[in-house]
Amino acid sequence: xxxxxxxxxxxxxxxxxxxxxxxxxxxxxxxxxxxxxxxxxxxxxxxxxxxxxxxxxxxxxxxxxxxxxxxxxxxxxxxxxxxxxxxxxxxxxxxxxxxxxxxxxxxxxxxxxxxxxxxxxxxxxxxxxxxxxxxxxxxxxxxxxxxxxxxxxxxxxxxxxxxxxxxxxxxxxxxxxxxxxxxxxxxxxxxxxxxxxxxxxxxxxxxxxxxxxxxxxxxxxxxxxxxxxxxxxxxxxxxxxxxxxxxxxxxxxxxxxxxxxxxxxxxxxxxxxxxxxxxxxxxxxxxxxxxxxxxxxxxxxxxxxxxxxxxxxxxxx
Numbered sequence: 001x002x003x004x005x006x007x008x009x010x011x012x013x014x015x016x017x018x019x020x021x022x023x024x025x026x027x028x029x030x031x032x033x034x035x036x037x038x039x040x041x042x043x044x045x046x047x048x049x050x051x052x053x054x055x056x057x058x059x060x061x062x063x064x065x066x067x068x069x070x071x072x073x074x075x076x077x078x079x080x081x082x083x084x085x086x087x088x089x090x091x092x093x094x095x096x097x098x099x100x101x102x103x104x105x106x107x108x109x110x111x112x113x114x115x116x117x118x119x120x121x122x123x124x125x126x127x128x129x130x131x132x133x134x135x136x137x138x139x140x141x142x143x144x145x146x147x148x149x150x151x152x153x154x155x156x157x158x159x160x161x162x163x164x165x166x167x168x169x170x171x172x173x174x175x176x177x178x179x180x181x182x183x184x185x186x187x188x189x190x191x192x193x194x195x196x197x198x199x200x201x202x203x204x205x206x207x208x209x210x211x212x213x214x215x216x217x218x219x220x221x222x223x224x225x226x227x228x229x230x231x232x233x234x235x236x237x238x239x240x241x242x243x244x245x246x247x248x249x250x251x252x253x254x255x256x257x258x259x260x261x262x263x264x265x266x267x268x269x270x271x272x273x274x275x276x277x278x279x280x281x282x283x284x285x286x287x288x289x290x291x292x293x294x295x296x297x298x299x300x301x302x303x304x305x306x307x308x309x310x311x312x313x314x315x316x317x
Contacts, residue, residue, distance in 0.1 A: 021131035135163035
């Protein structure tokens with residue numbers, strides 16, 4: 001017997017939503033306390049497609065999540081209270097149920113039309129990359145439910161919301177929390193030296209929610225928040241690779257001091273240039289700013305066991 005039965009109802013395509021993935025270039029951690037941060041929407045993201053049908057049976061939702069062509073999660077739930085009927089992963093099913101419950105709290109009419117729904121999400125990036133599997137989902141569901149995405153984020157995963165801002169942005173942004181409200185400013189950032197910028201995957205998926213919780217336990221210094229805000233602006237205005245590298249390195253040392261952790265470049269002896277951690281330190285992606293040509297950079301990092309490398313212009317919108 002197939003765990004997830006194919007419904008005999010006739011479904012019609014009703015809605016489709018898309019959100020961009022993200023990377024945080026500057027302001028990691030301190031953005032939570034009001035520092036200005038540069039956030040980069042990506043050319044990769046997540047699509048959400050919804051079909052609905054009238055049914056004489058008890059209304060339900062059948063959810064399928066794909067990473068490219070691979071089905072990685074499936075769930076069927078009641079639309080009365082989103083209680084899970086069956087799923088391929090209990091933990092993820094509970095998270096998804098919570099998102100849908102909170103969306104209905106924000107809009108009491110959400111999915112109350114006595115229809116059944118088939119939902120398909122499609123990621124076009126590896127969900128281990130930290131490009132925003134959760135944030136793109138929140139942004140898409142919020143648009144579907146016609147609720148505020150920042151409100152839905154706050155009631156579910158939490159965080160600053162820079163990733164939500166990236167979800168619908170067409171280019172780089174300067175993001176800031178002011179009195180807990182997101183301030184999003186589109187910025188021009190198309191550096192002449194972008195051919196010298198690469199994103200390198202460290203292969204260690206980070207738990208952003210846990211990183212946020214751990215950070216909140218640390219004492220904060222207003223001077224460091226101000227310094228990071230100024231560096232974010234300086235990074236945007238850098239006119240040469242060497243100037244850009246100087247600002248990145250200064251940024252790394254400030255966050256290193258805040259967290260009490262070594263900068264990531266310490267792990268890569270012999271590398272020439274600057275390496276900057278992106279988002280939660282310790283995994284996911286780093287930015288390499290180097291005068292090395294592409295072949296030399298690839299050769300070096302492949303010897304370190306790191307083979308997933310994106311050019312800046314291939315990834316950032």
